[in-house]
Amino acid sequence: MKIVRWFIGAVALTAVVTLIIVRPMPFLFYPDLPHLEFMGRAMYIIILACLLCLYRVWKGPTGADRIVAVDILGIMIVGLCAILTISTGRMWYIDIGIAWALQGFISILALSKYLEGKGFDE
């Protein structure tokens, strides 16, 4: 059974690496901006990291694991917004990143105080 799981993991890893190297994510609407191939591969890597975080949210044994994974998922989305700012040339994507960082800080702090089992005004 363990050999089958290792085999499935190796096949998935090979497929993802081949996809990243051979065919970067196409930007159909902005074909004339610079560095588009690098940005397409960067978006594939960040989406892969987000999928790993979602696996930890789905499978986490305790609640604290899920809270950590949601925190890192928000940080990944801030990085994705920063890359979209360059690759599309639209300047308001970084505003979405700032708002996501602020909201994530407040919500994760509240969740950790709830995990501690006390009130919010300690």
Next chain:
Amino acid sequence: MNSTLGLIFIGIGLFFDLLGCLGLVRLPDIYNRLQAATKCVTAGTCSILFGVFLMMGFTAAGMKSLLCMSFLLLTAPVLAHALSRGAHRAGVKLWQGSVVDQYAEDREGEA
């Protein structure tokens, strides 16, 4: 020149992001996972934002990315400390291969 430096910083950030999330999946314990995850914030996403600042220069988007980077650098240790303290007080067990737990010893001394 600035564009090449920005691409190098973005590449470093992507590398640390991917390794941090791999550690989030593979490590055995909540505290070990938190350590890997905080590396992913500080070295990964802050490096990506600094690369965006280098590529954009002193425009509005570049200054906003620098602001977001300083905010993340200030708040990531606060979040890690609050989460580990909350998990320890909620009674999450350490990994069975752990060597020392000095916070539990301190709390026994207080009580």
